[in-house]
Amino acid sequence: MKQRYHVLLCLLGVIGCLLFFPRDLSSALTFTPQALYDLTASRTGQAAAKPVPFVSSGFAGFLDENGRPQYVEKIRYGAAVSSMGIINYDSVSTKLVMRNRDGEIQVAIETRGYPFFLKERLLIISTDRLRLKEYTTDGDLLWSATFPSPVTACAAAGNRFLIGLLNGNFLYLNEAGEPLYSFTPPEGRIKVAYGAAMDAASEASLVVAGIDPQTAYLLEERNGELNSIESFPLGSDLRRNLLVSSLHGGRFAIEQEQGLLVVDRTNLRRRYFSIPGRLLSVQGHPESNLLSALSQDDSDRFVSMIGSESNYRGRLRLAGYGPGTSILWSGNRFIILVDGHVLVYRLELI
Numbered sequence: 001m002k003q004r005y006h007v008l009l010c011l012l013g014v015i016g017c018l019l020f021f022p023r024d025l026s027s028a029l030t031f032t033p034q035a036l037y038d039l040t041a042s043r044t045g046q047a048a049a050k051p052v053p054f055v056s057s058g059f060a061g062f063l064d065e066n067g068r069p070q071y072v073e074k075i076r077y078g079a080a081v082s083s084m085g086i087i088n089y090d091s092v093s094t095k096l097v098m099r100n101r102d103g104e105i106q107v108a109i110e111t112r113g114y115p116f117f118l119k120e121r122l123l124i125i126s127t128d129r130l131r132l133k134e135y136t137t138d139g140d141l142l143w144s145a146t147f148p149s150p151v152t153a154c155a156a157a158g159n160r161f162l163i164g165l166l167n168g169n170f171l172y173l174n175e176a177g178e179p180l181y182s183f184t185p186p187e188g189r190i191k192v193a194y195g196a197a198m199d200a201a202s203e204a205s206l207v208v209a210g211i212d213p214q215t216a217y218l219l220e221e222r223n224g225e226l227n228s229i230e231s232f233p234l235g236s237d238l239r240r241n242l243l244v245s246s247l248h249g250g251r252f253a254i255e256q257e258q259g260l261l262v263v264d265r266t267n268l269r270r271r272y273f274s275i276p277g278r279l280l281s282v283q284g285h286p287e288s289n290l291l292s293a294l295s296q297d298d299s300d301r302f303v304s305m306i307g308s309e310s311n312y313r314g315r316l317r318l319a320g321y322g323p324g325t326s327i328l329w330s331g332n333r334f335i336i337l338v339d340g341h342v343l344v345y346r347l348e349l350i
Contacts, residue, residue, distance in 0.1 A: 030348045031305075031314075031334060037342040039072050051101050053081040056337035057324035060086055062101050067335045067344035071103050082117035084137050089115065096124070098137065107139040118156035125151060132163070134177065143177030152241060155205065157198035160221075162205055164193030170207050172226065181226040185209040185217060187233070195244035197252055204265050206252040208234070208242050216254060218265060230268055234261070247284040247291070255279040260293055260306075276302045276315075283329055285347070292334060294327045301325050303336065 039059045051062040051070065060079035061072035073079070077091040085098045085106050096109045111133070113124040122135045129150040134142040153164030160180070161173040168191025172181040185191070188210020195208040204220045213233040220229050236257035243255035247262070254261040260273045260282065277297030284291055291306040301318040318325060318338060325338045332347040 031345040032348055033343070034333070034346045035067055035342075035344040037067065037069055037344075039069055039337070039340045039342060041069070051083050052328065052330050052335070053083055053086070054326065054328060054335075054337055055079050055081055056326035057340050059337075059340065060088060062086075063330070063335070063342065065330050065333070067330060067333055067342050069342060071101055073099075073103075078114060080115040080117050080122075082120050082122075084117075084120060084122070087115045098122075098139075106137065109135055109139045116154075118154060118161075121156060123154070125154075132177075145173065145177045147171070152193050153196040153207075153244075155196045155198045155244075155246075157200055157205075157246070160198065162196045162198050162207070164196045164207065164209070166192060168192055168209055170196065170209070172221075181221075183207070183217070183219060183226060183228075185215060187213060187215040187231070194238070194240070195242040195254070197244045197246040199246050199250060199252075199265070200248065204229070204250070206244060206246075206254070206263060206265075208244055208254060211237060211239060214238065216261075216263070218252075218263065218268075220265075229265070232270070235259075235272070243279055243282065245282045247282070248286070249289065251284075253282040253291070262291070273304075273306055275304055280325075281327055283327055285329055286331070290347075292327055292329070294325065296325075301338075303327060 050065045052065060053062055058075050059072050060075050060081050062070045064070050073086065073088050076088055078089055080087045085100050087096050087098050089096055094112055096111060096115055098106045100106045111124055113126045115122060115124045122137065124133045131146050132151060133144045136142060147165055149165040149167035151163055152166050155162040159175040163171045163173065168185060170183040170193055171179055174180050189212040191210060193209050196205065198205040206216060206218050208216050214237045215231055215233050217231045218229045220227050234256060238257060245253040247253055250265045252263045258274060260275050260279055262271045275293055275295045277295040279293060279295050281294040282291060293304045295302050303316040305314045328335050334345040334347060336343040
């Protein structure tokens, strides 16, 4: 109990310091502390009209657009959350129960595997990672696909799915789970698919594959064919899944060792940013080019703000915080979830 009060007092101290001494991230951009909430406190009231789903610090659920917790569950083993609902599951489950934003049971699906959401689509991957299924929120099976090698990466946009496999191949599926295209990266002494992302219109995608060298490929669908627009070796040769994200405006983010690489498909420009520790998450502001990056070194976590493709705007150190921290945007509100608490900042142009 004393430890929880100590943590809460530390967070209030950080809020107070930033409130009286705001962090000026540029001559015209300021983040102002707005609120602090406890995820473990009881909540009442109706579900938010625009819910913000989250998974963080051993909890999963929904915030309202102002960052206030609306419905929260403690994670048993894993959790999948989207605006449609939440699935809190055990390590071995034969029935997956989906609840709505009020916590009421919406549907129970009799199946084995691990659920996750891609662009509001409910997918379940088998425990051996060889089979993938899509379900409706009513529990109806839409399609099922089996792959020759374990799935290592998944992305979705529009009516397309992009699946990366352990054997190094990438498969494009239509909305019925049927194969459309395949891509086999030519580079790399060892063939492995490490990451994939698709842009919002599903016109372009970026995949990372191979070891020695590890290579990124920018792909685009044109006139019923899949074309490779550009490929380039990466500075890192990480032998694990990489964080590859799609950002608005035709940009992609690629995790690098101690850094972040931003690729713009419109002009094929690439920009590298040094980030302390290992990159955990990249979130783009919905109405600007501002990026927020969460990273971790041996003992601390950092939130870095990148105001454009050429300069930083600021960095916040979360000393002593380990697994469970997450970041997200809700309009002009930047939200940090850490140690069972929600810190809300307001983005202001002055």
